[in-house]
Amino acid sequence: MPKIEVNEAVLYDLAQWDPTTQEDPRAALEAALTCAKAELDEDSDKTLPPTERTLKIELNDTNRPDLWGTAGCARQLRIYQGGSRPVYPFFSSPGNAQKARRQVRVEASVQKVRPYLAGFIAAGKGITDAALRDMIQTQEKLAWNFGRKRRTVSMGLYRIAAITWPITYKAVDPNAVSFVPLQGEAPLTLTEILRQHPKGREYAFIQEHEPLHPLLVDAAGAILSYPPIINSADLGAVQVGDRDLFVEITGTDMPSVSLAASIMACDLADQGYTIEPVEVVYAYDTPFGRSFTSPYYFQEPVFCSLERIYRLLGERLDETACVTALERMGCRAEPGLGREQGRVEETAGIGVYPPEYRNDFLHAADVAEDVMIGRGLATFTPERPRDFTIGRLTPITVFSRRVKTLLVGMGYQEMIYNYLGSRGDLVEKMRGDGGRIIRIANPMSEHYEYVRDGIIPCLLMSESMSGHSAYPHRIFEIGKVAYRDAGEADGTSTRQYLGFLTADKEATFNTIAGQLQSLFYYLAQEYHIREAGDPRFIAGRGAAICYRDESIGIFGELHPEVLEHWGITMPCMAAELDLEALLG
8 A cells, every 4th residue: 555755744734734732643643544544654753843754654545646645635634624625727627628828749659659648837836845855756656556657657847947848749769869867977868778777777668668669858859758767867857946847747548647647736736836737739539639738627427326325334314414524525516316327217316526636436336435434434323233144155155165176186276366457468369359348447557457257368377477387387267257248237247267277288179178077077067068169269179168058168279379469389278167157
């Protein structure tokens, strides 16, 4: 979980918090931090002057990146303690663009490299040492946690005084452009930066495989940065005392890039900076169009019924109580009739408009959670459990353990994988069309954007990194998969699957068929097979597993193109089947 270090005096000032009015300041702060799902990890050294004291705060949730800086954490504390919800007039929204004096032009060359950019100007106030430290911390936390080590989101800060507008964002030959990087002394090409500069070596994995690399340059040809690797030593060397800054965010996911820009803009506005929008003009289509003014408000309102709030929280709250609780969390809320996502009937509830710096409302249940936190956990009346129950394993868990024992006895090694993955791994490398795969609406990263609809891609991921190990390789996993299913009320099905794979130069279709037969023999179950035209398998060497005349899985010899996509040179046989179907 993210941990942040905050200047105690700055936090208290922004939060309008006076510790001298508290009988026990530490206990009071710890209690207040629960509104941010945070806790005090380490108190400050009280022997130091107040302006030099540092608090260490641990955030117990990763879906609120707006809290990963002093200003964001202070904002939540201030609003929760009764402060007014801040207004940020510099935001544009669909159909309401703010005027921008400066422009960034995005060329078509970056579309397949690092396609999205957002930015703004922070002006009118000199940067203090504490403010600069906090900017850098927020920048790094957003890029490391939210941006997946800068792969999907990275940020740069630049001095306005030396920039000639407009700025151009383009892709270039990494061997044809050179500049002096931050903390460098001599010009280096982009390729040399990846090999020689400490930051280049740390983040080379993001760009080194690309033929073209992104670059930010101004109208005079001066280089601002090589995103997401390093700023230039000239325009990108922000120092204490600088007054006007250009803040840019680049990445691979437009909502994530825009949200990071929104968070940084709101933080700086809270600290007294004047935020000036920047127009970003694209040479290609984006989710926000070919031109938009940043910072940009793109969040959609969410509706939650009062009945759902009651079911989740166990207490009937009226509209006024819910609206008050949500406003303490920084949200604008309105009571009325509405429809929850996926529902057709109207019901009484609360419509929530997320603040500019939040994008964590995925479902009506998230509204109920904010109502709970906003009202305060201590305000709910404790109740003793009314039912006495005995815990026991579910039938599918018992059956899965039995299957695991059999697979281990057959010489297989159990693996455990993430249920989320990228489209490249789960669809494209498997020669699929993605027709039934489920995509997450606002993923934190493209690497965890889709819910797996099968186990074989995960097994191949392990095999792709095991070429140095002695063969044969036999691995398996039992776990959940999910896929689109029009026959279900919510349009999806979640099932317990078994997947197993054998890799060996001597392995054939008959190898995996024999192992499948052994498994069903020891399970005392009957099955039959029929030919299947699955693109993951070689034509004529893939077969459907049928149980009671229903197809419950597939097995066979994986297609050479699939193996090539994963960088596997050894023949692989694989099978996967729905274990829950065997309990039907």
